[in-house]
Amino acid sequence: MGYLLTEDQRSLQEMARDFAEKSVKPAAAEYDRSGELPMELYKQAFQMGLHCLELPEEFGGGGLDYITTAAICEELGKADAGFATGLCAISLALKPVLLAGTPAQKKLFADIVIPGAFAAFCLTEPGAGSDAGATQTTVVREGDEYVLSGTKCFITNGAVADVYVVFATHDKSKGLKGISAFIVERSRAGISVGKEEDKMGIRLSNTCDVVFDSVRIPADHLLGKEGEGFKIAMKTLDLARPFVGAIAVGIAQRALEESVKYSKERITFGKPIAAFQALQFMMADMDIKIEAARQLVVHALDCAKAGVPYAREAAIAKCFSGDVAVEVALDAIQILGGYGYSREYPVEKLLRDAKIFQIFEGTNQIQRVVVAGQLLK
Incomplete structure (x- = not known):
């Protein structure tokens, strides 16, 4: 559909x-x-x-x-x-x-x-991944400016961005309530790029460390109010997760299409392997999972558009879609057999690309924490 x-x-x-x-x-x-x-x-x-x-x-x-x-x-x-x-x-x-x-x-x-x-979203740090409240990047108000210092890691587009949104703490003793968000142009003095990641998958994107060394930014670059950064980050991730799910659905759909194509061409025991019910059921299950994931994405976005709470729905969409991308890519490799394991065919790459969708934008374990929290509150 x-x-x-x-x-x-x-x-x-x-x-x-x-x-x-x-x-x-x-x-x-x-x-x-x-x-x-x-x-x-x-x-x-x-x-x-x-x-x-x-x-x-x-x-x-x-x-x-x-x-x-x-x-x-x-x-x-x-x-x-x-x-x-x-x-x-x-x-x-x-x-x-x-x-x-x-x-x-x-x-x-x-x-x-x-x-x-x-542009790049700079939240994750070496010691602050799932625990975003543990951020060590600091910001200090000096007159009409803020001074930003710290290192962010695993930043998509980090090396090529012309503008960043950066999260930093005014006061570590305040925990989550001490974090603020800022727009930071790349042209400002004190910004440098650190290690670039040699990734397993999604290799057509840039991922690296970004270092902020006493970077001065105007006070009017503060998003919202001081101390609202964590709330802004969480609202951002709630809205972003269904779109991450949509990309994951794309990976799974491609894996299914490659499987169907191959199953019609590969001849075994005198007929295409698509004629064997075992593979038919396997591909049917792939299709069922993909459509379910797609509709979870749609539902989460419908909730967002309607203005109703949707943190649970966003977490479900992202978690399920990421898991489905990995499962369907694995099934595609199985259907293609030895060719699926070869770089001559695209499905091994789909698996390498899919894995990160269980990790970034909140690990799928964190998504389950979100869902469980909604159940138990």
């Missing part, structure tokens, strides 16, 4: 599918091997506006609704999850600005990104 889209929504989905199929998919394997960032592909995506789908039209963005954006994320994820992650990480950095920013802050962010630039 997929998404129930209007004609206009379908045309945008088809535009993304056409670009993904004709430009991204054919190049993905080589970039995956080299680890090089596909800048020309990103430039094409920027020209199409795929990096600012959710940004309101008044600021120069696409102004798209959540469901259309998710459908586009899935199409990009089918072609290459790393490329989709790089683009969606720009939207991840945008979300706290849209949620807590002033009109002037939204314009500042848009004016940097719209012409064709990366």
Whole structure:
């Protein structure tokens, strides 16, 4: 069934599918091997506006609704999850600005990104991953400025971003209530890039450490009020998780399509392996899981649009979709047999790409903590 889209929504989905199929998919394997960032592909995506789908039209963005954006994320994820992650990480950095920013802050962010630039969301630290409240990055008010110091790690787009949203603490003794969020332009003195990760998967995206060494930022770059940073981060992640789920669904859908294609071509015992009920049932189960994951994504986004609490729904969508991506990719390898284990075929890459969807944007164990917390409160 997929998404129930209007004609206009379908045309945008088809535009993304056409670009993904004709430009991204054919190049993905080589970039995956080299680890090089596909800048020309990103430039094409920027020209199409795929990096600012959710940004309101008044600021120069696409102004798209959540469901259309998710459908586009899935199409990009089918072609290459790393490329989709790089683009969606720009939207991840945008979300706290849209949620807590002033009109002037939204314009500042848009004016940097719209012409064709990366952005990055800087929350994770070496000692503060799932426990975001343990952040060690500090910020001190000095007159009309803040001074920011610390190191962030596993930052998607970290080395290529022109603007960051950074979370830092004023007072560690206040715990979560001491954290604030800031817009930080890359052009400011004291910002450097540290270790770049040589990743198992999503290799068409950049992931690295970002170091802030006494970086001075204007006081008007504070998002919301002092001490609201953790709340802003959690609201951001709630809204981002269904879109992460949409990319994961794209991985799983691609794995299923590769399986169906191969099963029709591979002849064993005188007939295509698609004729064997064992494989038919296997692919049917893959399809069932994928459609369930897709509809969980849609439901979470419908809840967000309706303005009702949806932390549980977002966690379920992200968790289930990430698990399904891994399970379906494993099944695809099994269906392709020895070829599935070979880099000559794409399904081993799908598994490598899928694994991170059980880890980033909140591990799937953390998602289960969120769901259990809703059950038991």
